[in-house]
Amino acid sequence: MFYFVIFIQTAINTGVGIGAILLAGECLEIMYSNISVHGSLKLYHFIAMVTAVMIVLSQLPSFHSLRHINLCSLLFALGYTILVVVACIHAGTSANAPPRDYSLEPKKSARAFSAFTSLSILAAIFGNGILPEIQATLAPPATGKMVKGLLMCYAAIFVTFYSAAVSGYWVFGNKSNSNILKSLLPDSGPSLAPTWLLGLAIIFVLLQLFAIGLVYSQVAYEIMEKKSADVRQGMFSKRNLIPRIILRTIYMIFCGVLAAMLPFFGDINGVVGAIGFIPLDFILPMLLYNMTYKPPKSSLTYWINLSIIVVFTGAGIMGAFSSIRKLVLDANQFKLFSSDVVD
DSSP: OHHHHHHHHHHHHHHHHHHHHHHHHHHHHHHHHHHOTTOOOOHHHHHHHHHHHHHHHTTOOOSGGGHHHHHHHHHHHHHHHHHHHHHHHHHHHSTTOOOOOOOOOSSHHHHHHHHHHHHHHHHHHHGGGHHHHHHHTSSSOHHHHHHHHHHHHHHHHIIIIIHHHHHHHHHHGGGOOSSHHHHHSOSSSOOSSOHHHHHHHHHHHHHHHHHHHHHHHHHHHHHHHHHHOOTTSOTTSHHHHHHHHHHHHHHHHHHHHHHHHOOBHHHHHHHHIIIIIIIIIIIHHHHHHHHHHOOOTTSHHHHHHHHHHHHHHHHHHHHHHHHHHHHHHHGGGOOTTOSSOBO
16 A cells, blocks of 8 residues: 555656746747747757756755745736736626636537546645645654644635636637646637737746756655665765755656656646545545544445545546547647647
8 A cells, every 4th residue: 555655746746847847838928939039949958957956946845845835836826827817807808708618528428528527627726735744744643733724725725827818718709728728829810918928927937946846856855865865864965965866867868758748737637636636635545544443334434435436446447538538539730849838
């Protein structure tokens, strides 16, 4: 069970790291394409730039050293959200407001698959609370700190994700891009909001994505350095410093290459949510509770836990199937190292 949980955590963190690099590269490309309309740089060039920055930042030695970066990330997320909501309101009320279509897909099967993919993405969003949980278990008492961390996390998620999603859907309907900045700064036609405002939003989200990439890489670093590091020597000793630089650099290059090769931002979120966050957040806690505390089979707690396990196992299987199906369908829309992110 220990290795199973570690495997899922590593898959989640790697998926989020790839997604952060991909989205940061796309934001740079959006800014570049509006400054230099006929520029020669492609998406993978910007992903390489982001990866190079991440390699440098990844040398921060421990999770504890990121505590100030975590706070800055929250502030950047709030600032980005405010700017995006203001930009969407401006776009929706302007004379150049885009046409809106709120209709669903015509086929019932397609709607069902999209619903399960969306559930997987929602699981990925709310599963961000996994890191406060991991942090809270490092020092006793864990329970109080874990609750505070999760409440803070879910409050931030509700304010940021939902306000941006609702305002973006209100303006663009079902044509809204997974990166709302791309909808506000279309490839053809004028910007739908003040350029300075969108430029500031891009800077905020870039800085936040660097922080996200750093935080979610820590689990992989811990696993690698348990074997490579010598705890009897200092953190900055040559014996520990050189392996840490090499391993973290290789890991970030691996994430960057995958982000450049497979630019499926929405699909990656769906797959990570279905095979990572749903089992780790909604199935394993109930299963481990029943295995550890062994509540009587006649008790309400046992049956509530069992019901959650069954429901979310089904949702996870269907979410994985629908997310992978969408990934396969979207594979026809791109080439390796494409310059467009597939929604």
